[in-house]
Amino acid sequence: MDLPLLNRELSWLEFNRRVLAQAGDASLPLLERVKFLAIAASNLDEFLAVRVGGLHQLIASSIRERSPDGRTPRQQLKEVRQQIRQLLTDLDAVFAKLQPELRKSGIRIDSAASLTQKQRAALAEEFAAQVAPVLTPLAVDPGHPFPFLASGALNVAVLLEGGNDLHTAFLKVPRVQPRFVAVPGTTRRYLPVEELIRLQASYFFPGLPVKAVVPFRVVRNLDISLREDDIEDLLKSVETELRLRERKEVVWLEIGHPRSDLVLPMLQQELGVAREDVHHTSSLIKLGDLMDLYGLGTPQLRDEPFHPRIPPQLSTRADIFSSIRAGDILLHRPYDSYAAVVELIQTAAEDPDVIAIKQTLYRTEPGSLVVDALAHAAGRGKQVTAIVEVQARFDEERNIAWARRLEEAGVQVVYGLVGIKTHCKMCLVIRREGTALRRYLHLSTGNYNARTSLLYTDLDLLTADEAFGHDATQLMNVLTGYSIGTAQELFDSTTPEWTWQRFIVAPMDYHAWALRMIERERQNALAGKPSGITAKLNALVEPRIIAALYRAAAAGVKIDLIVRGICCLVPRENIRVISIIDRFLEHTRILLFRNAGNPEIFLTSGDWMPRNFFRRIEVTWPITSPQLRDRLEHQILGITLADDTQSWKLRPDGKYERRKPRAQSHRAQQRFIEIARAESVPRKR
DSSP, rough: OOHHHHOOHHHHHHHHHHHHHHOOOOOOHHHHHHHHHHHHHHHHHHHHHIIIIIHHHHTTTOOOOOTSSSHHHHHHHHHHHHHHHHHHHHHHHHHHHHHHHHHHHHEEOOEEEGGGGHHHHHHHIIIIIGGGGGGGGGETTTOOOOOOOOOOEEEEEEEEETTEEEEEEEOOOOOOOEEEEEEEEESSEEEEEEHHHHHHHGGTTTTEEEEEEEEEEEEEEEOOOOOSOOOOOEEEEEEEEHHHTTTHHHHHHHOOSSOTTTTTHHHHHTOOOOOGGEESSSSSOOOOGGGTTTTTTOGGGGGGOOOOOOOHHHHOOOOOHHHTTSSSSEEEEETTTTTHHHHHHHHHHHOOTTTEEEEEESOTTTOOOHHHHHHHHHTTTTTEEEOTTTTTTTHHHHHHHHHHHHHHTTEEEEOBTTBBBBBEEEEEEEEEETTTEEEEEEESSOOOOOOHTTTTTEEEEOOOOOOHHHHHHHHHHHEEEEEEEEHHHHHHHOOOSOOSSSOOEEEETTHHHHHHHHHHHHHHHHHHHOOOEEEEOOOBHHHHHHHHHHHHHHHHHEEEEEEEEEEOOOOTTTTTEEEEOOSSSSSSOEEEEEESEEEEEEESSOOOOOOOOSEEEEEEOOOOOOHHHHHHIIIIIIHHOOOOEEEEEEEETEEEEOOOSSSOOOOHHHHHHHHHHOOOOOOOO
């Protein structure tokens, strides 16, 4: 079947263009625009390291299999390179436009040429005291091999004149070194550290004239590939692969000003970088570091502060367990406070009637209160189990570190299954109440991470429903009790010995279930019954799901898709695709099916991508409370779909255009903030 699809990689680059567009939006506070510029630059770094790195691997392995949209790896890499080059040019242009506005607001990024002699002298002293001790000059000559360069790190090449020859040395700037150094005697004036090194390069090479100082950095292929047929210890395998990853091939080289025709050939030769993978910038190198400036300006240059509310159901009772028993609780973060989730786990750790806590952990922050609570619970003699996903990309080392800490505290740590990431977010608390055991469950579309809880939109369900508790117990047993071999047999089985009462679980049945639900709406439309699908996702990629949506739309099903990032579906009659980019990163996943006039709503941890359907443990669950279903359909989805200020509409050619505001414009995230403030009530104790 000739299925119309947009390319996955090009769709992601379009998403990052929407992020960058926020940096050019004059209606936003200045430092918020700087933040979006930094995010777009950092996003692109990750794309280069993972997606472009993956294309390089495919080509090196002589794999010619076409992508679902019909492109070979070489064709994709060629088009991706062109788009990346244009995106980098746009990043530089946006930064150039922001600099005069920053200066007007009292924030200035200086160059060495703009400094007075007095400032240079003061900076020389600071350099000698604070910067030089952490830098090490590395010569490159027959006696000194070309040094290893870490992915993403800032480096400086120094060209030196020695007799009739030119010599090259490198200075690797460690990540602990602040990127921007305050100019002495000024307020909010900063010098990029590479400019300070340019001023003081002779410090390391007395007697040798410095001809040029050129900042640069490399991006390496950082994708992890585990051999699933030869792994006995997942933890050790991930640690080994992390060490190998740091030395993988370079897929991108970025060189700053001034351009040097002497440095580039050596870097290309030593690093094996093709000319097509080199970018020269006359702007600031490594624009992602602009995030460091975000907290340096006045509050007027940032968004108005917002403090999440305590949900009404949790503000009237001192006991969180009695609150949950009174009825299911839905949290809409960051408008509702993540503190409710932390309170559940902390209370469970202290409560003498709680006998066990079982939790999945995918990404969490340093100093996590959740991790502390689990360790404390184990210290109090409770049975605590943590399923830790050590394959969470770029968080592998951190996850390994705190997983070992949990083990030392007495927590039973399980490291998941090889090749199948545990991506669902779930905490099960077993509590003795009288002569019976009651199960309390937390499910979420987002991670147990206090930092991202303030930056991402997510949905959480707190429930004591016994059917939910049954399914959670069953899934935990699968995660802790099956090896990769037996688990795969279980996932492949069409006649499992047990059934879920509430859950839809990937990779067992999420994909087949989604196809059935879409087909049911198609049949309803053909029968003249009410039909419709609204799906809010982070990504839509899987071809069979897209084909099913096309068939449903052709039968008359109205389909609204709210897809933040990658969308490979081509919009057509009866299918509308929008994307919202705003203050908070849209991370909620909601699925609504009209079901012949009896709407059903589900929340899920998994997007509609092949990896979520077939290579991850994901949980999709229904919202059974009529009140919560009404809130999701008419408030959360309704307000989101009405956004005409921060939303974009996907065109059939794969490009996006801003939706035009009506006479009375609607901005969904701002409306949710207003609702939270209006409904916020003081907590009673």
